[in-house]
Amino acid sequence: MKKYTPYILLFVLIIFPLVVRNSYYQHLMILVLIWVVIGSGWNIIPGYTGQVSFGDAAFFGTGAYTAGLFASKLGMSAWWGMAFGGFAAMAIAFPFGWICFRLRGAYFALASLALNEVCRHVATVWESLTNGMVGILVMPTFVSKIPYYYVALSLAVFSIIFIQSVMKSRWGYYFLSIREDQDAAESLGIDTHYYKMISLNIAAFLTGITGSLFMNYMGFIDPEVVFSLHDISIMAILVGIVGGVGTIYGPVVGAFVMVAVHEFFRTGFLGFFKTLASVTGSDFVNTVAKYVSQAHVLGFGILVVLVILYLPNGIVGDWDKIIGIFTRFKRKGESS
Amino acid sequence: MILFKIENLVKYFGGLAAVNGVSFSVNRGEIFGLIGPNGSGKTTIFNLISNFHKPSGGKIIFKDKDITNLKTNKICRLGIGRTFQVVKPLGRLTVLDNVIASAFLRVHNKTEATKVALETLEFCNLIHRKDDLAKSLPIGERKRLEITRSMATNPDLLLLDETAAGLNPGELDEAIELIKKIRDRGVTIIIVEHIMKVIMTISDRIHAINFGQTIAEGTPEEVANDPAVIEAYLGEEYAHGK
Ligand SMILES: Nc1ncnc2c1ncn2[C@@H]1O[C@H](COP(=O)(O)OP(=O)(O)OP(=O)(O)O)[C@@H](O)[C@H]1O
Numbered sequence: 218m219k220k221y222t223p224y225i226l227l228f229v230l231i232i233f234p235l236v237v238r239n240s241y242y243q244h245l246m247i248l249v250l251i252w253v254v255i256g257s258g259w260n261i262i263p264g265y266t267g268q269v270s271f272g273d274a275a276f277f278g279t280g281a282y283t284a285g286l287f288a289s290k291l292g293m294s295a296w297w298g299m300a301f302g303g304f305a306a307m308a309i310a311f312p313f314g315w316i317c318f319r320l321r322g323a324y325f326a327l328a329s330l331a332l333n334e335v336c337r338h339v340a341t342v343w344e345s346l347t348n349g350m351v352g353i354l355v356m357p358t359f360v361s362k363i364p365y366y367y368v369a370l371s372l373a374v375f376s377i378i379f380i381q382s383v384m385k386s387r388w389g390y391y392f393l394s395i396r397e398d399q400d401a402a403e404s405l406g407i408d409t410h411y412y413k414m415i416s417l418n419i420a421a422f423l424t425g426i427t428g429s430l431f432m433n434y435m436g437f438i439d440p441e442v443v444f445s446l447h448d449i450s451i452m453a454i455l456v457g458i459v460g461g462v463g464t465i466y467g468p469v470v471g472a473f474v475m476v477a478v479h480e481f482f483r484t485g486f487l488g489f490f491k492t493l494a495s496v497t498g499s500d501f502v503n504t505v506a507k508y509v510s511q512a513h514v515l516g517f518g519i520l521v522v523l524v525i526l527y528l529p530n531g532i533v534g535d536w537d538k539i540i541g542i543f544t545r546f547k548r549k550g551e552s553s
Numbered sequence: 554m555i556l557f558k559i560e561n562l563v564k565y566f567g568g569l570a571a572v573n574g575v576s577f578s579v580n581r582g583e584i585f586g587l588i589g590p591n592g593s594g595k596t597t598i599f600n601l602i603s604n605f606h607k608p609s610g611g612k613i614i615f616k617d618k619d620i621t622n623l624k625t626n627k628i629c630r631l632g633i634g635r636t637f638q639v640v641k642p643l644g645r646l647t648v649l650d651n652v653i654a655s656a657f658l659r660v661h662n663k664t665e666a667t668k669v670a671l672e673t674l675e676f677c678n679l680i681h682r683k684d685d686l687a688k689s690l691p692i693g694e695r696k697r698l699e700i701t702r703s704m705a706t707n708p709d710l711l712l713l714d715e716t717a718a719g720l721n722p723g724e725l726d727e728a729i730e731l732i733k734k735i736r737d738r739g740v741t742i743i744i745v746e747h748i749m750k751v752i753m754t755i756s757d758r759i760h761a762i763n764f765g766q767t768i769a770e771g772t773p774e775e776v777a778n779d780p781a782v783i784e785a786y787l788g789e790e791y792a793h794g795k
């Protein structure tokens with residue numbers, strides 16, 4: 218059963234936009250697929266190679282701006298970004314990793330955080346190139362969401378198959394060795410600096426392409442959107458942690474959960490507070506309703522605490538535990 | 554024929570000279586014992602050889618090549634394997650995957666690496682544990698995993714740091730057998746060991762140090778009867794007994 222789950226899921230995803238014609242749900246599924254790729258890419262660095270990274274938005278934003286600049290500066294199609302965005306992100310990842318992978322543990326994590334902020338500031342300040350805070354607007358190629366959906370789905374499937382095959386190869390073994398014990402890995406002849414670079418660059422490549430897709434799909438980017446620390450970098454971490462760090466399907470599950478949670482907050486608990494405010498006519502509830510939609514970061518925080526406390530290996534990593542809890546409930550119910 | 558030598562090796566940690574001008578050379582095919590009381594600098598010498606620490610002075614020569622400032626992974630690639638006194642298993646990987654990861658140094662596809670790993674596990678008598686997580690092994694088998702892993706990198710010279718410490722008498726005999734078997738494969742060995750039964754029975758020659766300096770070198774009998782060695786060890790026992 219477990220063996221067939223991915224194929225069943227893939228089948229459902231393929232027919233989804235043909236069955237569900239509602240463009241709001243199609244939009245949410247595109248976001249989920251985008252987060253599957255970002256989460257899977259992020260997962261390679263801390264999940265498999267053991268280097269905690271807070272800088273995913275640097276790669277995402279670079280990919281997005283690559284696509285945007287093809288349109289705004291070269292007058293070409295923003296889809297060119299899909300071909301070059303990944304490499305542009307690697308061009309950021311390469312020097313960064315080269316220098317900062319000499320740092321270990323928390324120091325590397327802090328450096329990646331700094332990278333995120335540096336990129337955001339550069340994109341804000343370098344107005345002649347990026348239009349600064351004004352952002353870049355491109356005309357969407359398609360009115361329908363369906364083409365974007367299938368591009369995102371292909372990218373997600375490609376990422377997962379690619380990462381899966383990497384993890385079965387020599388590179389994968391080396392990533393895991395570095396995660397488990399960097400000194401042992403070095404002493405076994407593994408050039409840890411080099412393989413950390415490879416792992417970072419794979420992640421940057423996948424994340425960069427996704428950024429380009431995001432530009433094409435949303436039609437608008439500015440530094441606060443695509444270089445956002447909490448909406449991109451932290452969200453990537455949450456997708457990984459909630460789903461299960463260091464597992465292939467963890468980020469897939471994490472993407473579904475996190476997009477759902479994000480949307481739940483954005484809509485003010487699916488409009489619950491708005492309704493409540495209009496029913497009661499209370500100013501207080503009205504104010505709460507306004508802030509709740511912006512409080513997703515707080516919600517994320519609470520979610521992370523819960524996951525770390527009860528499912529430290531994420532939903533996929535602790536799947537047997539979750540099943541165990543449910544079967545115990547069932548048995549209790551039967552015996553009483 | 555000399556396979557490996559260190560010349561006048563020095564290492565300072567702050568003001569403390571952990572290793573202070575040690576020289577020795579090791580012949581191809583021999584088992585070379587390195588002994589000394591606790592804190593005398595044995596592990597530090599291994600860490601200098603594999604360049605976990607940068608030497609403050611001196612030279613390390615392997616196969617007539619100066620390897621003093623090569624990176625740790627390069628040194629392994631050239632054919633020097635090592636184990637750690639404080640074992641470093643890849644805890645959340647299976648025993649087999651631990652060994653596959655190191656076999657990948659010499660072969661580049663998974664099938665070949667798995668084959669080498671299984672052979673090495675068989676050779677080191679750890680095959681019955683191949684599907685267990687490395688972190689679930691008891692200390693004796695963890696030490697054996699350290700040896701298995703470095704053997705899978707196909708070394709010419711193997712540095713063993715107290716691989717027999719903490720073993721029961723039965724395991725001890727097994728460990729001695731294994732070390733001899735490794736030597737018979739043509740691997741030269743430098744072994745650090747406190748257990749006299751082990752070091753005295755298997756070493757061809759022994760080098761003794763104290764406070765980071767050489768105090769004796771020779772056959773096991775010569776070193777065991779050397780007044781400086783007796784003093785170093787008795788002195789230590791005396792200190793412990795105070
Ligand atoms: N990384 C380090 N930083 C500072 N001092 C160190 C370091 N490593 C070792 N030392 C010191 O160097 C000296 C030699 O230590 P070393 O571990 O080489 O001894 P050893 O001979 O292996 O002892 P043992 O038999 O207990 O394993 C000790 O005084 C130790 O405290």
Ligand SMILES: [Mg+2]
Binds near residue numbers: 595597
């Ligand atoms: Mg030691």
